[in-house]
């Protein structure tokens with residue numbers, strides 16, 4: 001998965017820092033990111049390459065590499081720089097650690113952009129000096145980074161896996177049931193509800209597998225395996241899905257991509273070793 005960057009370590013603790021030589025600069029203009037191409041190598045530019053004095057916000061570190069978000073609106077015109085969308089981070093053209101940094105910075109950059117003004121009184125928000133939090137000096141409103149929990153659910157019945165295809169997506173492939181947890185629900189409740197809403201089936205023996213931060217949609221994903229409980233008949237939720245089927249293990253099309261939790265879960269079902277992992 002893209003977030004497995006071991007042996008390198010991700011350090012998210014907030015510090016009120018200013019950039020220095022060698023630090024990486026993430027510049028997001030609301031649509032695209034600035035990256036630097038140097039021969040075959042693509043990376044986020046360093047502070048000295050970026051060459052704009054301020055303002056910056058410290059994001060996180062990966063080992064000793066510190067990442068800063070550029071929060072100004074004047075952009076460099078260096079010819080080696082180009083703009084890429086967040087889809088670029090799926091293309092694995094940068095190092096694994098830098099792809100992870102890009103997706104994580106995307107999540108934080110979106111949060112900073114949507115919290116410049118107070119949602120209660122409309123005044124300009126200020127960054128706290130001690131923790132990653134925005135507060136309103138007028139009314140005292142505080143806002144912490146938003147992470148939306150969601151579930152990915154692999155429902156199986158013997159050697160068959162319940163897979164679905166989203167509607168209105170280009171090149172839709174069979175994937176797993178997924179959805180956001182609603183207010184007042186546990187993750188297990190969300191898994192039961194999503195299975196029933198999307199396919200009309202009931203589940204039992206819900207087993208947690210592992211989680212994955214998914215900054216592309218501000219999400220923290222929790223993966224579960226579960227067994228069919230009772231009637232196998234699928235009723236497709238047609239507003240959201242184009243199709244849903246029980247796919248026999250040998251017919252599952254899946255090549256390991258080392259990127260998404262969905263792929264990881266389908267892959268382990270196909271290998272038939274998932275029960276050793278849950």
Ligand SMILES: [Zn+2]
Pocket residue numbers: 118119120121122123136137138139140141
């Ligand atoms: Zn306020």
